[in-house]
Amino acid sequence: MGGNAAEIKIRKFEDKENLLGDVSKAYKEGLYSDINIIVKDNVSIPTSRFMLACRVPYFATLLYGGFGDNSASLPFTLDCCDSQIFRLILNFVWEGEIDLSELNIQSLLDLLETARFLCIDRLVEGIEDHLEFLLDRKMIEFKDCLIALNFAILNKFTKASSLLLSFIDQNLRTISFLPKFADLSEASIQMLLNLEERISSEIDLFTAFVNWIKNKETVSEEVKTEMLGCFNLGQFDRKDLIDKVRKTRFFDDKEVCDVLEAHIEKLQDDVKSKEKQNKELGERLQEQSRRVEETKAGIVLSTSLQPTTAATFDYCCSLDQTHFVNKIEFTLEDLQYLNSYCVQVWNGVSWIKIIDCRELIHTGKQILHFERMKIHLLGVKVTGSKHVLDGSPCFYTPASISSFSASLI
Numbered sequence: 001m002g003g004n005a006a007e008i009k010i011r012k013f014e015d016k017e018n019l020l021g022d023v024s025k026a027y028k029e030g031l032y033s034d035i036n037i038i039v040k041d042n043v044s045i046p047t048s049r050f051m052l053a054c055r056v057p058y059f060a061t062l063l064y065g066g067f068g069d070n071s072a073s074l075p076f077t078l079d080c081c082d083s084q085i086f087r088l089i090l091n092f093v094w095e096g097e098i099d100l101s102e103l104n105i106q107s108l109l110d111l112l113e114t115a116r117f118l119c120i121d122r123l124v125e126g127i128e129d130h131l132e133f134l135l136d137r138k139m140i141e142f143k144d145c146l147i148a149l150n151f152a153i154l155n156k157f158t159k160a161s162s163l164l165l166s167f168i169d170q171n172l173r174t175i176s177f178l179p180k181f182a183d184l185s186e187a188s189i190q191m192l193l194n195l196e197e198r199i200s201s202e203i204d205l206f207t208a209f210v211n212w213i214k215n216k217e218t219v220s221e222e223v224k225t226e227m228l229g230c231f232n233l234g235q236f237d238r239k240d241l242i243d244k245v246r247k248t249r250f251f252d253d254k255e256v257c258d259v260l261e262a263h264i265e266k267l268q269d270d271v272k273s274k275e276k277q278n279k280e281l282g283e284r285l286q287e288q289s290r291r292v293e294e295t296k297a298g299i300v301l302s303t304s305l306q307p308t309t310a311a312t313f314d315y316c317c318s319l320d321q322t323h324f325v326n327k328i329e330f331t332l333e334d335l336q337y338l339n340s341y342c343v344q345v346w347n348g349v350s351w352i353k354i355i356d357c358r359e360l361i362h363t364g365k366q367i368l369h370f371e372r373m374k375i376h377l378l379g380v381k382v383t384g385s386k387h388v389l390d391g392s393p394c395f396y397t398p399a400s401i402s403s404f405s406a407s408l409i
Helices: 002-010 016-028 049-055 056-062 083-095 104-115 121-136 142-154 158-170 179-183 188-195 200-215 221-228 240-248 251-299
Strands: 035-038 042-048 301-303 315-332 335-344 352-364 366-389 399-407
Touching: 016 056, 016 083, 042 049, 042 083, 042 200, 049 056, 049 083, 104 142, 104 352, 121 158, 142 158, 142 179, 158 188, 188 200, 188 221, 200 221, 200 240, 200 251, 240 251, 315 335, 352 366, 366 399
Parallel strands: none
Antiparallel strands: 035 042, 301 399, 315 366, 315 399, 335 352, 335 366
């Protein structure tokens, strides 16, 4: 009994799917309506006070707050939207979803405005996210963006305004020549001109302004001057200043000429800088040519091998820098002895043995050829010595080495 009781205690019956289904059925069949909402196009739409109050903060306050009116017979007037938009709101209220993909730009904007009026913040965020989705994938026409921008700025939708301004800026060269571009409000143009982190060039923005201000006789000189103040003449190149900006007569010739003079001075500085760079490049090329000629002549470096106390080598030398070498020469000075030796080089990464002369037959001048390689350090180890006459071995100081040279032939 105790075990069964424990099972019964922890078991839970769920009926969420039927709950949602029953609510949806009541909505679709118009059941249990106790209030009529008359919207802007004078259509009366019946629905449930309870559902409105549960899902919409505006109605919760209006119907059950301090301003509540419990009269079921009197219709309620809602002037913020028409019947199409309010039915979308009811879809959200009763079924928790709205298919935004079926809406044109104007309906989307009307729904956005209504959602904010009714204080449905999560729906406002959802609509703005959908707008961002459309813009990111360029699934919205350019002319519709202009309509939306005017709406968003007029109604102070900050996120939507930012999204639309950024999109228009990215496509300004095309959008500014659309007939609808002239319909942008002064506020919209001001926002576009003052956009931070702008992508469009100064000349593209100026061209857009010129296209917009044509035939705008109602724009005051004060506003026009303020808008022109958004442009930096120094950002225009010389050709655009002469061919486009100056011809509009929006700026004094002196201002334009001053900027042109600055351009000329910069150009002169650039020419001098390039002349200096070319001179330096020429000198480097001459030096490289000299080195190439020296290399062709077979001389990279002549130096001496120095005795070393390291166990690895008897003599070692360091070139002034890494060179390509395929020939070395040195002299075994003590002619009374025949010697054997090995030669290793350091290429900047590891030691490599290039010559291993084991036979005791070497004395005098040694000329060694090998495959070309980079060399920075070179070491010689005398591995054995014997007297020329009697062949007796030498057990003391190894043969002296002199007249070392390395070359590329």
